[in-house]
Amino acid sequence: MTGSDRPSALDPAIAARLKRGADGLVPAIAQQYDTGEVLMLGWMDDEALHRTLTTGRCTYWSRSRREYWVKGDTSGHTQQVKSVALDCDGDTVLVKVDQVGAACHTGDRTCFDADVLPLGQ
Amino acid sequence: MTGSDRPSALDPAIAARLKRGADGLVPAIAQQYDTGEVLMLGWMDDEALHRTLTTGRCTYWSRSRREYWVKGDTSGHTQQVKSVALDCDGDTVLVKVDQVGAACHTGDRTCFDADVLPLGQ
Numbered sequence: 001m002t003g004s005d006r007p008s009a010l011d012p013a014i015a016a017r018l019k020r021g022a023d024g025l026v027p028a029i030a031q032q033y034d035t036g037e038v039l040m041l042g043w044m045d046d047e048a049l050h051r052t053l054t055t056g057r058c059t060y061w062s063r064s065r066r067e068y069w070v071k072g073d074t075s076g077h078t079q080q081v082k083s084v085a086l087d088c089d090g091d092t093v094l095v096k097v098d099q100v101g102a103a104c105h106t107g108d109r110t111c112f113d114a115d116v117l118p119l120g121q
Numbered sequence: 122m123t124g125s126d127r128p129s130a131l132d133p134a135i136a137a138r139l140k141r142g143a144d145g146l147v148p149a150i151a152q153q154y155d156t157g158e159v160l161m162l163g164w165m166d167d168e169a170l171h172r173t174l175t176t177g178r179c180t181y182w183s184r185s186r187r188e189y190w191v192k193g194d195t196s197g198h199t200q201q202v203k204s205v206a207l208d209c210d211g212d213t214v215l216v217k218v219d220q221v222g223a224a225c226h227t228g229d230r231t232c233f234d235a236d237v238l239p240l241g242q
Contacts, residue, residue: 014238027148027213029159036157038150041213053240081240087232088225092148092162094233104209111208112215117135119174119202 008046010053015046019091025061026091028052030071030103033082033096039103040111042071044093049084056081058097077101129167131174136167140212146182147212149173151192151224154203154217160224161232163192165214170205177202179218198222 004024008015020026025043032039042060044052048068051059058079062069072078079097086093104111125145141147146164153160163181165173169189172180179200183190193199200218207214225232
């Protein structure tokens with residue numbers, strides 16, 4: 001059961017541990033492997049996780065375009081995969097990557113640079 | 122429109138920028154503010170984000186228990202909020218925290234320590 005109607009070559013032992021949302025996806029956090037910066041959050045189905053594990057290039061499922069999306073294929077701002085881990089519940093992926101250039105489509109280094117919220121009352 | 126039937130005191134200017142999933146929630150990444158460790162991923166609705174911004178304690182919506190969950194209230198492993206940012210699309214929250222003790226219910230420091238996946242074919 002992959003949670004989507006898309007076929008996947010993901011290792012069944014990994015697929016069995018994945019707990020997907022109703023849309024068949026899990027959130028995937030991309031983190032710069034050496035500085036620790038949280039770069040962005042994307043979404044993966046089984047096949048995107050399989051491609052991320054086996055190609056060395058971070059691959060997401062685009063919810064808006066409904067297609068696989070190899071980060072950097074258009075922008076050149078690739079993410080070379082250093083390590084991949086599931087969380088304790090199997091419902092989130094953490095990918096440590098080496099990010100070329102800006103992770104954010106706005107040109108910012110990370111997707112979290114521009115909108116820091118005020119704390120307090 | 123909060124995307125849930127739970128009332129919220131979240132600043133309307135922030136609520137207007139939030140892009141919630143079908144369940145009214147956004148993923149929230151908790152990161153140790155000084156070391157950069159990604160500790161865990163939880164979920165927030167508008168009110169959980171409001172409480173996180175205004176109480177100084179990271180607060181999530183528990184999808185399984187369907188209730189607000191102040192991290193550490195049971196375990197003592199609190200998360201003191203240092204900063205909160207939205208991503209460029211308004212569909213993910215990054216909370217930098219000072220984590221007391223283990224972030225993971227298993228006793229591990231982070232929820233991503235135990236299940237590192239093999240890379241390659």
